[in-house]
Amino acid sequence: MKENQVLKKNRRGTQYIEENGEVIAKRCSGCGEMIELEHFSKSNAGLGGTVSKCRPCILEYNKKYSKKKPEYDKRYYEKNRKGTVAKKESDKRYYEKNKGKIIESRKRYYQENKERVLERAKESYLKNKREVNE
Template identity: 75%
Template sequence: MWKITVKRFEDAARKFLNPIKDVPFWIGENCKGEIVGVGENQALKKNRRGTEYIEANGGITAKRCSGCGQMMELEHFSNLKAGLGGTRSKCRPCLVEYGKKYNKKRPEYTKRYYEKNGERVRKRARESYARRNGR
């Protein structure tokens, strides 16, 4: 599971970016705290739509987020079968930010939906909370 935030990622990037080589596709640290970058058997590539990704041993290991523009490992992206590497084009923090902006644009719809389906929404939230917290 991912635990790196955009702010923490940017701070880590400034700290560990090699100023001599100035590598633009530096990844950062993974969930285990290990520093990850483009290695000997890895290659930076672009697909036909222009999305940059890192390929290693025939599989995609990292790609650039279309929201924030940061290169991140695939574990920082939500799953989407049709996407590059089986993941969405935006990282999880960018998706959260997009969702907040989208919901602010449509407050009337959100209010009407909650009035109509409030009990279902609360029930789903309780079940999700219980599942996450082992209750």
């Protein structure tokens, strides 16, 4: 550490290095290494405006759990199927009850954001076209 750098610890116990009142590095909660902030993804809620784990740790975590995720999602869906079916029915009843208001709101949004809506539709069309050609 340089002369004007100070090792500190926040209320949650995360160690970090501060230089001239700014956080320049912090300890990764995944690997435990003291790493500069540019090796962390951004997050307004985190210390120094970054997430708690460095990018390599996040990649490792995602690789490890991406295989388990489909199984988890399937179990979650089975467990909560009644809730999802009830939600769909509730949404359908709401739409039927408020159909005119919803349609009017959608028309107004389209008129106020026509360029934006058309640009999104164009992007979506091109994306789908690329996927079909692959």
